[in-house]
Amino acid sequence: MAASAGAQAQQATEAAFVFKMSAYKQAVAESFGDDESIAAFYRGRDFAPIWTGSSESDRLRREALLEAFAMADDHGLPVREFDAQRLMAKMAQARTGRDRGMVEIELTRSFVAFAHALQSGVLEPGRIISGIKREPPRRDPQLLLTRLIEEDPRAVMRSLAPTSPEYTRLMRAKLRMEHRIQHGGWGQAVPAGSLKPGNAGNAVVALRNRLTAMGYMAPSLSPRYDAALEEAVSQFQEDHGLEPDGVAGSSTMREINVSPEERLKSIMVAMERERWLNLPEGLGQRHVRVNLVNFHAQIFDDDKLTFETKSVIGHQNRDRRTPEFSDVMDHMVINPSWYVPRSIIVNEYLPLLRANPGAVGHLQVIDSRGRVVPRYHGFARYSASTFPFSMKQPPGPRNALGSVKFMFPNRYNIYLHDTPSQHLFSRQVRTFSHGCIRLDDPHDFAYALLAKQEANPVDYFHRILDSGQETHVDLVEPVPVHLIYRTAFTQAKGQMNYRDDVYDRDARLWQALSAKGVSLRLGRT
Structure with a gap:
């Protein structure tokens, strides 16, 4: 009798396990929608999980994904779409096989969305501006997922961002600009329409202080528009597409008084644009x-x-x-x-x-x-x-x-x-x-x-x-x-370069990025 009861208990356990697995598979299969690439990936492995299983490999993939999501803000991606805390809570709440299947697919979709955003951009630019005739070079989800199970998941996550020197320098510029903003920005705007060599006074001091904060000259207490300030103005003009005559005329002053927050937006739009050029075959x-x-x-x-x-x-x-x-x-x-x-x-x-x-x-x-x-x-x-x-x-x-x-x-x-x-x-x-x-x-x-x-x-x-x-x-x-x-x-050496948005395209792209949840990271750290 005891043996019979034990066999019955084992059969019940096995039945429950089969039921859970069936519920898991059904949930996964029902969640594909029209995404044939993800469906093909899971069918090819008989729906075995890559995130929600109990293996060490599954644990490492979960950790790698959550660590990557924590870096989304550094890349100027929409943080709310890649919320590690929300996903961790869902994983903790999963009780049934169906729950686990739903979480499995949500993690997969989140990974693919993150990979696409980081590799080839958040936006579909042609839908926003007709003059941008580019299709972001989206990688096949099945290939992305296959890499994830065949390679070190942390290495895969690191490989997603563009490797171009321009993207690397833009990201550094973004982080530097955020740090500058969090510590007071560039100081007060220059209260003058124009200034030239030989001028002196509070407006010249404000110009000198602002260019010093931007990194164009060493600190000085001089109230005069001297040779050092003239040289700094010339270099600023060079970096902003202006005639480098050393005179802070109206055009130059307008550029000098642009806020660091506006420059940060330009950098983040440039990062998005660089992702559109992250072609598998290169430039x-x-x-x-x-x-x-x-x-x-x-x-x-x-x-x-x-x-x-x-x-x-x-x-x-x-x-x-x-x-x-x-x-x-x-x-x-x-x-x-x-x-x-x-x-x-x-x-x-x-x-x-x-x-x-x-x-x-x-x-x-x-x-x-x-x-x-x-x-x-x-x-x-x-x-x-x-x-x-x-x-x-x-x-x-x-x-x-x-x-x-x-x-x-x-x-x-x-x-x-x-x-x-x-x-x-x-x-x-x-x-x-x-x-x-x-x-x-x-x-x-x-x-x-x-x-x-x-x-x-x-x-x-x-x-x-x-x-x-x-x-x-x-x-x-x-x-x-x-x-x-x-x-x-960017330049390989020297300051960031900025130019006017002559077709008003970047302003519209920033609006679209904002609508997606991209925002400036301005709080003090």
């Missing part, structure tokens, strides 16, 4: 980078800047702003023709042609068979919707594209090119184009690209240029091009 051993708001185009080789030139970008008008995206440059055109975009034809040139058929005589009107259309028939009968012609400017010294254009074929019809309007490069804010990017030193840019495939790139380029013939030149090694928008960016 490219050689790549072109154009920071639109810094008005410069750069070539990088092995993460080192090897060439830089000034640029002009699209105007602030909504229909002329340069979009943000990445593509691959595969050729250049020397002595290019300019094929006028349809929007420019109907909005700018057609009204002129309707009034005067001889207007814009430097452009050819082309019919559907590629023939030049005589101007004497007139164009008054055409509207924007019925105008049947295209327009083209042949190669030449007055061509709108200058002597060369650099092509990374894309749906937005954006490219880099020369320009006859060289005077625009002397301006600090260079938003003058219809969207394409004009270069100050296009020939040198071409030489740098051709140096990879031509023994004498200068002679090669000018031999074609001097022919006057429109010539397509392939790049033997295509070059990734990244059009980015950074109002805050």
